[in-house]
Amino acid sequence: MISRTVGNINLKIADTYEEMSREAAKIVITQVTNKADSVLGLATGSTPLGLYEEIVKTNKKKEIDFSKVRTFNLDEYYPIHPEDPYSYAHYMDVHLFDYLNLSRKHIHLPDGATTNVEQECRDYEAKIKSVGGIDLQVLGIGTNGHIGFNEPNHYFEKRTHLVDLNQETIEANAHFFGCSSKVPSQAISMGIASIMEAKRILLLASGKQKAEVIEKALFGKISPQLPASILQLHKEVYLVLDQEAAASIINQVKPPSCYWGKVLTQQSY
Ligand SMILES: N[C@@H]1[C@@H](O)[C@H](O)[C@@H](COP(=O)(O)O)O[C@@H]1O
Numbered sequence: 421m422i423s424r425t426v427g428n429i430n431l432k433i434a435d436t437y438e439e440m441s442r443e444a445a446k447i448v449i450t451q452v453t454n455k456a457d458s459v460l461g462l463a464t465g466s467t468p469l470g471l472y473e474e475i476v477k478t479n480k481k482k483e484i485d486f487s488k489v490r491t492f493n494l495d496e497y498y499p500i501h502p503e504d505p506y507s508y509a510h511y512m513d514v515h516l517f518d519y520l521n522l523s524r525k526h527i528h529l530p531d532g533a534t535t536n537v538e539q540e541c542r543d544y545e546a547k548i549k550s551v552g553g554i555d556l557q558v559l560g561i562g563t564n565g566h567i568g569f570n571e572p573n574h575y576f577e578k579r580t581h582l583v584d585l586n587q588e589t590i591e592a593n594a595h596f597f598g599c600s601s602k603v604p605s606q607a608i609s610m611g612i613a614s615i616m617e618a619k620r621i622l623l624l625a626s627g628k629q630k631a632e633v634i635e636k637a638l639f640g641k642i643s644p645q646l647p648a649s650i651l652q653l654h655k656e657v658y659l660v661l662d663q664e665a666a667a668s669i670i671n672q673v674k675p676p677s678c679y680w681g682k683v684l685t686q687q688s689y
Contacts, residue, residue, distance in 0.1 A: 429638065429651075430658045433666040437626045440662045441470025444558070447622050447658055449478060451556045457488040459548075461557030461615070462516075463568075464493065464508045465593075467624050468558060472516040479520060486520040490551050492544075493529040494559070494568035495609035498582060500532035506597055507532055530580065530608035541580040541608060548614065557618035561625050564588050565633050565646035569609035572645045578613035582606055612650055621651060622658045625665040634661065635668035 434440040502509035594600035637648035
């Protein structure tokens with residue numbers, strides 16, 4: 421495992437996906453152990469599956485108290501019923517929530533079955549605020565740089581809102597549904613301000629398909645065209661990658677004036 425502090429980013433590069441997941445689990449479990457009533461922001465997709473598996477495994481060995489923990493998921497497809505097997509609500513139950521002593525009333529996801537989306541978005545923000553905000557937000561990243569379902573745009577969408585999903589995002593999630601035509605074309609997602617207000621952020625990325633976007637997000641221009649780039653402005657980010665996702669960071673040779681580039685060349689390791 422390579423560990424570096426790079427500006428605001430606590431960077432860890434694991435050898436494998438499994439090691440990345442164990443490291444991420446340590447960060448989440450430490451958060452909950454240090455603050456029993458932690459508010460966790462949670463993500464879905466393929467990337468955090470290993471993290472959730474590790475949390476469940478650790479919890480089996482040495483019961484962790486989640487009874488006071490509150491959770492808020494980043495996003496949910498729209499329209500979709502929470503009991504639909506393709507919903508993120510269902511995903512969270514089968515991969516994490518069913519195995520922990522979390523109170524059902526402490527679990528929150530945007531309601532994909534709402535008949536009033538605008539109200540649902542406002543209520544979701546209000547619920548996050550009412551518990552004092554998110555302590556630790558887990559994030560994955562799309563190959564187009566989206567976080568949550570905040571797609572590349574001309575501006576940073578601030579708060580929980582309804583999103584039209586990009587075709588690229590629909591294709592990337594098609595494997596969960598069997599085919600892309602079954603993926604809903606919209607979703608309700610926390611906004612960029614909702615994410616940036618989290619006290620700490622844990623971003624995970626795995627696989628070579630994420631290498632380019634990780635490099636751009638960390639070293640590129642901060643732009644709503646690559647929503648994850650805003651994380652360069654957050655004060656406490658933990659970025660845990662596997663080797664493949666870190667490939668472009670490790671190999672790039674930045675001009676001598678670029679402190680980050682120098683630190684992250686292969687040689688410095
Ligand atoms: N809405 C989710 C995101 O929360 C997730 O982080 C991202 C990456 O997904 P994956 O981890 O499957 O690559 O895309 C999905 O569309």
